[in-house]
Amino acid sequence: MKNISTTNSLTPSPHNVLDSNDNIPKTPKSPFSSKILMSPLASPMKKALTYMEEIGHLTKLNDPQDDWLPITESRSGNAYYAAFHTLSSGIGVQVLLLPLAFVTLGWVWGIISLSLVFIWQLYTLWLLIQLHESAPGLRYSRYLRLSMAAFGEKLGKILALLPTMYLSGGTCVTLIIIGGSTMKIFFQTVGAYNTPVSTIEWYLVFTVSAIVLAQLPNLNSIAGISLIGSLSAVTYCTITWVISIVKGRPQDVSFETVENKSDVARICSILNALGMIAFAFRGHNLVLEIQGTMPSSLKSPSHVPMWKGVKFSYSIIALCLFPLAIGGYWAYGNLVRTFTIWIVYIT
Template structure:
């Protein structure tokens, strides 16, 4: 059918008289115009010569060729122009030459500047010498896209793909935090949940012994909402400046407060959190391994058990081997395992404790202090314990740095989606631990928290399988948490090498760095085995990173309108966080001086 239509259209064309037109003259510089190159006025100047046997019946008038300098013959516009076609003559058929009157038409005159006008290029006077038919033949349709239009489309797609041309540090591709940027919302949920919940949640019932039911729940709720708000601020500040990604908490602090002040304010708390928590993890994990061995072996076991320092060493070796994974995205599976184990053992501990009922003679009244000073110190210590329960803000920007980001798909969207899912699960773990643990043990809760209370009060009337499973889950969770909290330290070690040598860190040196940090953490755990008793002091010192600094960063970077709602909220919360941090730190030190602490240097138990 298509061939029949084409034959019909050809016959219609051949039956219409063709009238030659003289070419449009113009200076050579205008021959490169996209409008002229698409104009049918500039067809081939080669004269149409009939066949030799039919020359006697048709007068022919040759057309002069269009002249131009040789340098312009290489123009892309001219190479597509029909003026530069082959000079082979086009010979009409014999039966058609007698019916074609050669009546020339005058050309359309226009100034050279108007030949580029879009209105002229669409004018019917500048169309092909072939007259229009009621239906344009299909074979004659040859739409050619403008080169400029193609360039604009390609550039638009390119800008949409890369966003706002983010300027990244070239060394980031060599460092473990930013080496891989293929993270997603699931990875952010795994990392956030693994870093946000752990052994520190088991100490929450101890804070209720000083605050009571009402104030304990109220303070826990306020702290949860406060830290979730500052977490949202950090997620938004990751790409607050167009073209810049703050991939580390330290980078954002230096860019906001200045290089010197930012380092002075944030360096010690961040490294104290990372290194201090890794040391505490070795203490808790090694102790849980020792407890697991005792439960499995039983009272009649003849084997000589390892000492606490030796169990710390076993745990450190396992953590050091696992730390050889190259980057933050590569430990997403480890964080998933850590998250599952944390949720599982938290649930097991409070379910077993509540199912066994309240202890006989349990009391829920706040602990009576000998003086008003002791009462105030106890309340402040409880607030420090609650603050220590919410950790992980020093890792938020690092986790978000593992995600791709563009103008159409910014990294804050999947990051915040993962954070919301993670903290919903964290809330379902923290509140039952705090409320259920305080209901079951009251003021009799040990200073080490729920895990010690479970084995102390229900070790004999609980299945050994459940007790052993709980201890094993704590060990696995500590191994997982060690990796994500040690990652900023690994990143800083390798950053010093890459900046000095301007090349990636060799694999053997990377392994040596990580083994060295594991050894330092083990030494700190053996030398200071009483770090778990300093939860209130640690929480007070790390409080600005969690509750204060993000508020001031938002004011300095976003510059909200003066006396607006965001301006007031961030100033009030930031100032309150700094004051609370100072008070908690002073009270923690005062409490240690007044009540004392079982200092056991190099004597782990």
């Protein structure tokens, strides 16, 4: 009996355990912690932190696949690079058709249409910039990814792949034709060679030059080339409308709206003029990729410097497009048809 009682006395009871734990010194707590945790703000704060952790706002925004793709491999872009790339991609030879659109629309509707399309261009660019990081923890640097996120994987591929492919192919063909023809005219003007070179050969020269340029590692590495392209585009737009105004109007200039023989022809002319104005605006195809070259975090999202670059570049674009359209139509009137046909012919 003594052994049994001794054994029982050595077995700790629950009460003894609690008593022994009470003697262990505990980490001192702040006297204000219990009050804060018991306050009405504690529960919403915990829920907010949990929600932010779940949706990924506290994680670094990054797409692992973009780390090795050539265009978005570098994340060192800034607002200046965005301005150069956007300005270079936003002005093209299509702006020379703007005075021709005024021949059909006239002064009032021509300016109104040009202004509305310009506002719509800025609005859609702003939408794309915001959608680039619309999903927490993801960056949509390409239209295919954005389309798949918006419409689902299957439907998104169907809606995005075909337009991307034929627009990219059409853009490449157009650039080769314009670039090769321009190089031919330039070398003929400066007299840099005596041996005649065919237009097809100049297309080949331009294509090879583009292939060599494409070997650069990422989009940020051609920021200097985008700067040169931006300066060139602004220069030829400015020279075009300044010379048109300074040189003065030719004889027999008329600003009367051209009347068509039938209502169908009139509607087609109006639609054609609106198409010329819409065709002068471009650059949506590169917005997501340009923004994808910028660093992004919760405190410094990429849409802030991107929007700054877009606003600066499109202020310059507006100073090129509106004077060119208004000044060209003021200088040539309905005779701008002949002027535009000559421009299209040499390009």
